[in-house]
Amino acid sequence: MSQGFEPLLSALNALAGGLFLLSAFGMVATRQVLGCLRFFIAQSLLLAASAFLLGAAPLSAHLIAVGLLTIITKSWLLPWLLRRMVRQEVYTRREITQAVNIPSSLLIALGLVLGAYFLSAPWLPAGAAAGAGFVRINLPIGLAGLLLGAYTLAVRREALPQLLGLLAMENGAFFAGIAVAPGLSLIAELAVAFDVLVLAFVLGVLTRMIHERTGSTEVGRLAALKEEPFR
């Protein structure tokens, strides 16, 4: 209905995509656990913004519902759950230990983004068909978000940022998904959103257990075998 709005919506969606990518970089680069969580919240909000923009052009209640669902579960319910589950001192600790230092980590992340663009290049629609502009933005950036989440998962040695990396992967997949397959039934999205919460819950409990056992949540330390003293 709104052919005139399409370029502006597309540009705003591109902006959301750019910031989405930036927040994924932020999750790779930041040192604090709390900063990592904040970047994740920002990323989820941008994902929701993209869903709203996609749902506005040919008005689709389904995409708007996806956006609302994302806002509720990922930017409000999930941080609240994590705050409740994981002890406060994890958030107040300043430094996260990483397997790779941050400048090289950023460069690797950059390589991953380039790779994502090259990988998705053959599948991008070329013409000016309806929604082609959205797919051109969302597919590569979503793929890049997925790869960066996987990378965060791989290099962090702390349980909570690893969990956030996993959730960022899910964010990336969603970001690509809303543009590529906007017709996905709502029940699938609901199931995924619920899954995310269960995942966060389980990993939160796990983190808590690790913390009780070893006195810290640094997963890196678990690499060394520790024998129980003989009683």
Added chain:
Amino acid sequence: MTTRILYNLLQVAVVMTFAPLMAGVLAKLKEMVQSRRGPSVFQPYRDLWKLFHKDEVIPEESSWIFRVTPYIVFVTPIFVTLLIPVLTSYPLFFAFMGDMLGVGFVLALGGFFAALAAVDTANPYGPMGASRTRMVSFLAEPVFMIVFFTVSFVAGSTIPYIVQQSWVTPLANFFEPAHVLLLLAFFMLITAETGRIPVDNPSGHFELAMIDESKGLEYSGQGAALMKWGGWMKFFVLVCIYLNVLVTPWGLAGGQAAGEVFLAIPLVLLKILAFVLVLVVIESSLAKLRLFRISEFLGAAFVTAVAAMIAQLFAL
């Protein structure tokens, strides 16, 4: 023809006149945020007046470099002013003398001589600050290059006057991800190049922690005045490039009439005031980074710039 030369010289006059005022306003606003009274906004002018009327002391061991450097530091921003849009949106007489790469080189020349002069004195703090400045600026260099390449790729030109038109001609272009990411990267670059807060504390007086300030420690009298004035002008010029070329190319004079050009002066100053307000908020809410964290800060700027470039290249 003659009017274009005159306007070009007017730009230089504007930069020379208002650069200290901008520094004064920035200092005053910062003091007000910290709920102190602070010096008057015209204090930088008084400082310059005082310094120009004082005797100059020159270290015995220093060579000609030490004496020449204040003039180079003072003159390089003036040269840059000839190349960039300060007041008008159409190219002036000297606009095609050099492009944005030229701007970068000319500004780097001033920094290079300032670093040499700092090493030239036997003061132990000088070389320390000089090497730190070099570290910061060689990390900032790739960011500048990527920003420059992306911007000129989009505009199809490297002349700042032509570049500024391409981002806003359809207004939707303003929201392109490449543009927004570039704005962020260039902002981080400005803070690094002019020694503002996340990278360096301009109002710190502790020599061991100094980065940018320690280069001028040995200067007194006229030399100190020229170094200070040059530093303010460099800051003013960089902010002008940022605002007039990248962020808000509005409010510049479009016609040849003298009234229009003079009307552009308060408009440009207003834009700079808005920028200074943002800067004050940042400077008052962030702490200075540890020295070896600067590489992370500039690494983030580099990644932002490259992400902008990728987004631009693949969006076509």
